[in-house]
Amino acid sequence: MKLNLNWLKGYAVLYLVFLYAPIFLLPIFAFNDATVIAFPLKGFTTRWFADLTTTPALHGAVLNSLFIAISTAILSTCLGICAARAGARFSFPGKQGIIGFIMIPLVLPEIIVAVSLLVTLLQLGLSLSSWTVILGHTLICTPFSIAILNSAFATLDPSMEEAAYDLGETKWSTFRLITLPLVMPGIISSFLIAFTISLDEFIIAFFLTGAEPTLPVYLWGQLRFPAKLPIVMALGTILVAFSILLLTLAEIFRRRGIAKAGGRDTGGFL
């Protein structure tokens, strides 16, 4: 048993190194004073970060990505609220099948989704723009939103809504006064996760983007110029830090929501 445990410990450490070592390389080279990404390190600099501020194309890409991510987060969270509320409260014929189909984009290869969407949009005669990217991102983010909101709605006691209605409120004011505040942590969590997914999504954005690239598409374009690599590293560092912050916030809100509704944690994404 002792030996077994040591093996498992070793495995766990190796696994974590494999998972995180490349990410740790990002900040190391982002602060390295050389254009070539290679050891040994040459010295400390922050000029790559300074360069970030003087690249207008990059700023455009960041703004575009933020617009797409916020729109996607709002859309997929709204769709998620409707689906999760219906799934938690009502039983209707074919419910299992419908929920299953909604969740399928979670496991579909994104390249397939991207190509099919592109073909469909072109057939419909729609021109590619930020809106087409939002459409594609909403498609892949909605299942995540539903999964998160499902747990928020499922832990909500149905008697809560009935009690408010019984005390004279209307269906809508019951939703606003009772349901919404109680699932709000789930809504925030869903919003943050959809935002994060959309922000760093590449394949769909690459296929469906119009004249203005998103941040990941812009980054991919920059990789052709070796001199720009350290700037990409610097940007990557900022993005990783930002993503970790957002996911942490999302998880905090999800747990707080479960505690608030008096339920037990049945596991989330983190």
Place this chain on the structure above:
Amino acid sequence: MTDAIVSLTDVHKYYGTYHALRGITLDIRAGEFFSLLGPSGCGKTTLLRTIAGFEDVSSGTLLLDGKDMARVAANKRPTNMVFQSYAIFPHLSVAENVGFGLRRSSMDSAAKARAVDEALEMVGLKGYGTRAAHALSGGQRQRVALARALILKPKVLLLDEPLSALDKKLREQMQNELRRLQRQVGITFILVTHDQEEALIMSDRIAVMFEGEIAQLASPQDLYRRPLTRRVGEFIGVMNVLPATVSGQEADIAGLGRAPVTPDQAPSGMPEGTAGAGIRPESMSILYDGETTTRRTASGEVVEVFYYGDMTYYDVVLPGTTKPMTISMKNVAGRPVLDRGTTARIAWDAEALVLFGDT
């Protein structure tokens, strides 16, 4: 009935093909404490939710205070509900919970605050208004739920198994308080419960339900002493039922022998021929050595002993029968608890018998 606050006539409720309520006709009087009692799945909660307006009736009529409720939604009915889970809003304070129903009233905020204070005082939670609702204990939640439902002064208060989540001591205490509160406010209470003891203690009248139908509607005493069917008798407390043959005004009961019976002892009509003869555990007693009696006697073998402290329950098999019957004895000083295997003499009274058409 003229003073009926709730009046149901031939109410049916279907869920798809499932027939949950099968022709309920029922009048509940203003100001009474009424209980719907039955095993789980008997339709008692469905009936309560129908009165509240959370379920609509498939056919039949429901009148509240003389008005047809067919087109009236739950939020417009003169009823309020205490839920099994209490459904205390966890994001609001105790006072905000209790005052929730007053949001739409025309009272000014000072009057509302006074009403909330009064409601809290009524349920024994004076000064709890500013507390967070999620930090309350089970009994306190129950009280907040009561105050919240009573603040609107409904015509009818509906209680859906409100005590089932509490432990035994607290449940008994709340039973007392609910009864006191009902007398104090004079509002009609309709309680759903599966606990027959709770229904007996608290109610003015009880409707026993099985499979979506009312099996018997009576006062607690009539229900216990004169159950209409064997099933009601066995559901309310313990009822020993022995096979019997009835001819005219005499019953020949297996293990007990012949005894005279009157029509009063057959609430569902005097059976003729094979019947069931029911007798409660406390209507029989065990005779100790040297004890004499003028009551009827029989004898049997003690096969099981259940010691409860204040009482002892004996399972006794009478000659010529297979199913043991239960006899309860008070544990008074100088009266030893019998051992299993003892042959015991039994005293019983013919007047205590209840006759059922089914054996």
